[in-house]
Amino acid sequence: MTVIATESLSKRFPRVTALDRLSLDIGPGVTGLVGANGAGKSTLIKILLGLSPATEGRAAVLGLDVSTSGAAIRERVGYMPEHDCLPPDVSATEFVVHMARMSGLPPTAARERTADTLRHVGLYEERYRPIGGYSTGMKQRVKLAQALVHDPKLVLLDEPTNGLDPVGRDEMLGLIRRVHTDFGISVLVTSHLLGELERTCDHVVIIDGGALLRSSSTSDFTQSTTTLAVEVTDSDTHPDGTDALRRALTATGIKLVGLDGLDTEGLPGAGRILLIEATGEETYDIVRDSVAGLGLGLVRMEQRRHHIAEVFRTEEAPAAQAVTQNASVAAGAVQQKGSGSDEH
Numbered sequence: 001m002t003v004i005a006t007e008s009l010s011k012r013f014p015r016v017t018a019l020d021r022l023s024l025d026i027g028p029g030v031t032g033l034v035g036a037n038g039a040g041k042s043t044l045i046k047i048l049l050g051l052s053p054a055t056e057g058r059a060a061v062l063g064l065d066v067s068t069s070g071a072a073i074r075e076r077v078g079y080m081p082e083h084d085c086l087p088p089d090v091s092a093t094e095f096v097v098h099m100a101r102m103s104g105l106p107p108t109a110a111r112e113r114t115a116d117t118l119r120h121v122g123l124y125e126e127r128y129r130p131i132g133g134y135s136t137g138m139k140q141r142v143k144l145a146q147a148l149v150h151d152p153k154l155v156l157l158d159e160p161t162n163g164l165d166p167v168g169r170d171e172m173l174g175l176i177r178r179v180h181t182d183f184g185i186s187v188l189v190t191s192h193l194l195g196e197l198e199r200t201c202d203h204v205v206i207i208d209g210g211a212l213l214r215s216s217s218t219s220d221f222t223q224s225t226t227t228l229a230v231e232v233t234d235s236d237t238h239p240d241g242t243d244a245l246r247r248a249l250t251a252t253g254i255k256l257v258g259l260d261g262l263d264t265e266g267l268p269g270a271g272r273i274l275l276i277e278a279t280g281e282e283t284y285d286i287v288r289d290s291v292a293g294l295g296l297g298l299v300r301m302e303q304r305r306h307h308i309a310e311v312f313r314t315e316e317a318p319a320a321q322a323v324t325q326n327a328s329v330a331a332g333a334v335q336q337k338g339s340g341s342d343e344h
């Protein structure tokens, strides 16, 4: 089933081509739309909502043509805009009830749905206070709530983590994931941070300069590799345990992979980790026996997953560099507050 389909979709402004013959086929679930600032994400969302006409090409949302069925699409789709657009002097409850009424819900249903939705996004007593006094995180939750209140089939979320600190970002990404798992609503979420989408999305679409760079399932981006990350302790006999193990493994013919180009920023003990190319089960046995033979302690031995950003680095796609740089910043932030492992 296709939720969003575009065919050779272009949007040209007098001085800039915001979308350049973009063809997409997006199914149900959570899809990340990632691109650097100015890549064309917001422009695509406005076309999908039927708010801005395309210059060329076609697009359909939930099977409805955007050029002729804008109103019908907006009935079935929720939209969280990127910028702050909330009235400061009304409460979250008043605002979300108003948006529910605008979407056609009768008064009682609008109030009930508002209470449920605000609870779902984590706003409780503060929902009766004026929005002007809210933090950025609370305002983002109100924006998410108004996108969900009329029980849409699909929500389009434009940079929902903008302006949030790492903890706020994690909470927002968790909420977004639950929009799909708890209610079955499909999600298209934009971000310029590639790294944060790999934990949230089933599918990732990457655009650059309005053109499609890549579209694939998140697991295709980050699939397990046959690389093992091994860390050992030092001992009195081997004051540099890592080096002793490196020599022992090389002597057995095992291939060690360089750390070059891999994202180890913020990873505790990164300088002590050996990356080993695993050719089969026997590789695990050789590592275990070598560590035991040297009398070292095994701190970790784990199969390593790639981050999306690393896939780009290894493929050396120059157009993705801006995205990749942002992604490594995000990946670094995640690793610093996470367990220090690459496994999620």
Ligand SMILES: Nc1ncnc2c1ncn2[C@@H]1O[C@H](COP(=O)(O)OP(=O)(O)OP(=O)(O)O)[C@@H](O)[C@H]1O
Residues within 6 Å of the ligand: 013, 014, 016, 017, 018, 035, 036, 037, 038, 039, 040, 041, 042, 043, 044, 159, 192
């Ligand atoms: N109304 C407009 N008139 C002229 N140019 C526009 C207009 N809207 C967008 N653009 C341009 O189109 C390009 C794509 O903009 P868009 O807002 O879609 O990017 P984006 O990926 O959402 O980036 P950001 O996250 O910074 O908003 C940019 O170069 C932008 O300056």
